[in-house]
Amino acid sequence: MxxxxxxxxxxxxxLNALMFYTRIPVPKWMHHDEEMLNKATIYFPVIGWIVGGIxxxxxxIFSFAFNPEIAILLxxxxxxxxxxxxxxxxxxxxxDGFGGGWTKEKILEIMKDSRVGxxxxxxxxxxxxxxxxxxxILDNQTLVCSLVIAHSLSRFVALSLIFTLDYxxxxxxxxxxxxxxxxxxxxxxxAFTFAVIPFFLYVIVTKNFFLFLVFPPLxxxxxxxxxxxxxxxxxxxxxxLGATQQVAEVIIYLVIVVIST
Numbered sequence: 388m389x390x391x392x393x394x395x396x397x398x399x400x401x402l403n404a405l406m407f408y409t410r411i412p413v414p415k416w417m418h419h420d421e422e423m424l425n426k427a428t429i430y431f432p433v434i435g436w437i438v439g440g441i442x443x444x445x446x447x448i449f450s451f452a453f454n455p456e457i458a459i460l461l462x463x464x465x466x467x468x469x470x471x472x473x474x475x476x477x478x479x480x481x482x483d484g485f486g487g488g489w490t491k492e493k494i495l496e497i498m499k500d501s502r503v504g505x506x507x508x509x510x511x512x513x514x515x516x517x518x519x520x521x522x523x524i525l526d527n528q529t530l531v532c533s534l535v536i537a538h539s540l541s542r543f544v545a546l547s548l549i550f551t552l553d554y555x556x557x558x559x560x561x562x563x564x565x566x567x568x569x570x571x572x573x574x575x576x577x578a579f580t581f582a583v584i585p586f587f588l589y590v591i592v593t594k595n596f597f598l599f600l601v602f603p604p605l606x607x608x609x610x611x612x613x614x615x616x617x618x619x620x621x622x623x624x625x626x627x628l629g630a631t632q633q634v635a636e637v638i639i640y641l642v643i644v645v646i647s648t
Contacts, residue, residue: 399423404430409438410471425569431546432539432582439538439585442466443531450527459522462534463515474545477629478514479507484626486510491620495555498626514633521640525647533643535585540601541635543582544609545628550575551613553622601642608635 402417404427446462453461467475480498486506488494497504503511522530549570570578590598612631616623 435539439535482510
């Protein structure tokens with residue numbers, strides 16, 4: 388039997404996810420600790436609903452006042468502000484670390500540096516450019532739905548690495564980022580259910596079953612990212628999850644562009 392205490396606990400867990408993965412204010416009475424963060428992993432795709440929804444709403448509102456290109460840029464800005472560039476920062480760190488390091492120790496050392504190097508700067512420019520030009524091709528309705536779908540599914544791809552890889556512990560001087568380090572099979576399936584809800588709703592409404600073609604490249608990306616990170620550093624860090632999410636998001640946009648055009 389599900390008790391009120393259970394729902395109260397789930398509320399605290401969700402608020403932990405909201406606090407760690409976004410800049411959205413949470414109530415001061417919220418209880419938070421490392422164990423709560425591990426449990427909050429299941430709500431990571433729900434954070435995708437929120438971030439994607441805010442981004443989509445921003446585009447929709449500004450599309451009445453500006454051309455689509457400006458509305459897309461503004462929606463991307465709001466998305467970054469909502470998360471505090473949490474995942475973009477991880478992507479830049481991975482570009483710098485794996486671009487400039489040739490040993491596990493050197494890669495981790497570079498990634499914990501808060502400064503952005505050439506590899507990180509170039510990587511961010513390219514991935515943000517791909518996002519913009521992919522979204523710019525889509526019609527407004529498809530774009531709005533794609534934002535929610537991509538933000539949700541891409542976050543599941545990132546957290547799936549927690550299930551398949553070991554966490555690489557960094558030293559005490561590392562740039563500390565909140566990160567869940569454990570994920571059970573039940574948690575994985577719960578998070579997957581949350582992740583696919585926007586996708587299935589869109590498929591049911593549009594009856595466009597070609598959208599299922601988004602899953603094979605995401606599975607391949609999960610397998611390759613897991614292999615790559617395990618080969619070079621023996622597992623994952625928070626930066627690796629951020630980079631995985633960013634690339635998965637771009638993959639989803641590109642597949643939808645191919646299907647739509």
